[in-house]
Amino acid sequence: MSGNTFGTLFAVTNFGESHGPAIGCVIDGCPPGMALSESDIQPDLDRRRPGTSRHVTQRQEEDKVEILSGVYEGRTTGTPIALLIRNTDQRSKDYSEIAQTFRPGHADYTYLQKYGRRDPRGGGRASARLTAPMVAAGAVAKKWLFEKYGTTFRGCMQQIGDIAIPFESWDHVPHNPFFAPVADVSALEAYMDTLRKAGDSCGARIRAVASQVPVGLGEPLFDRLDADIAYAMMGINAVKGVEIGAGFASVTQRGTTHGDSPTPQGFRTNNAGGVLGGISTGQDLEVSIAIKPTSSIISPRETINLKGESTEVVTKGRHDPCVGIRATPIAEAMLALVVIEHALRQRAQNGDVAPPMDPIPSSFL
Incomplete structure (x- = not known):
């Protein structure tokens, strides 16, 4: 119970430190017979890796994945x-x-109090660098889910700092460093340049979507699909909030509009985010996450030292002024890990269940 393994039937054990010789994971429970190579995993790691633009950390890591076991021929x-x-x-001297x-x-502070010692180099286990193995594991999950059900995953940035980003098209997301669904990101670039020059940081809001999700995934009461999605998203570094579907907007909605009315042609809306009673409806799974500002910044801040004395701290090194910029593939990966876990549970417990009616189409009217 050391908190380094995610999942049960598709269990991913994460290991390594930011400035150690390597990071990685062990996936236990991947179904046999699926074609798999490094080329299936590398594209998602390339989307997450550092040094891809001036708006993220300039640490130059290729993040080349190696498959050491579990694949034959x-x-x-x-x-x-x-x-x-x-x-x-690594530049460990930056943290001396x-x-x-x-x-x-x-x-x-919390790592030192819990373990009696800590690795200050890049944050050690607390570094967002440890999301890379989860992205790699998520790529394996995505491949199996697509081949089995046609399930796909995508994500985008909805807000960065004070700037809300309108949704124009998914087609724009791969063509800018923010994963923004807009054609013109000049305002975002100017915002980040100003922030970096000020030695400060900001947060972000990220949206992740799973489409072609089978109906019936999830279990009441405490293994609900949406509960596990929230659990997974809160396991991502710097995430401080999770919304499923309409999320907190549900507070101001009325019952006459919030409920997603089913029709012979499909559901009219998706305020529930693709989950009812903790079980998937077959609609898109919709989740948004709130990411806090980066904690490692060059502006002096008040703190204490190991003796409890008041002092100032300035964090040198190479850091993302907004860790949310690279969070989209991470959110997609964690969503995929939740979906494959529940898909394998459903196959084990209810694989021989014959639904009494055809699934309602997932399209909106």
Whole structure:
């Protein structure tokens, strides 16, 4: 119960530190017989990796994944799949001055109190770099779900700092460093340039969507699909809030409009985010997450040292002024890990259930 494994039937054990020799994960429970190679995993890691634009950390990591086990003659064997990502551009000296102090908003204090020691280099296990193995595992889950059900995953940025981003088209998302669904990101670039020059950081709101999700995934009462989605998203570094479907907007909606009316042609709306009673409806799974401002910034801040004395801390090194910029593929991956876990549960418990009616189409009127 050390908190390093996510899932049960599709269990992903995450290992490594930000400035150690490597990071990675072991996937236990991947069904056998699926064609799998590094080329199936690498594209999602490339989307998440650092150094891809001036708006993110300039740490240069290729994040090349290596499959060490669980694949024979190009197909999964059903045994544990070990994925390794080597760290090649660490600058541990950047953290020597903060080893005796606590960065506000970071896990320095809590890790020291819990374990009696901490790795200050890049935050150690608390670093967002440890999301890379989860993205790799999520790519494996995505491939199996697409081949089995046609399920697809996509995401985008909805807001960065003070700037709300309108949705124009999914087609724009791959063509800018923000994963923004708009054609013109010049305002976002100017905002980030100003923020970086000020030595400050900001938060972001990210949307993740799963389409072609089978009906019936999820279990009442405490293994609800939406509850597990929220649990997974809160496991991502810096996430402080999760909304499923309409989320907090449900507070101001009326019962006459919030309920998603089914019709022979499909559901009229998707305020429930694709989940009713903790079980998938077959509609898109819709989740949004709120990400806090980066804690490691160069502006001086009040803190204490290991002796409890008042002091100031300045975090040197290479950091994202907004960790939310690279969070979209991470949110997609965690959503995929939840869906495959519940798909495997459904197959195990209810694989021989014959539904009394055809699924309602997922399209909106």
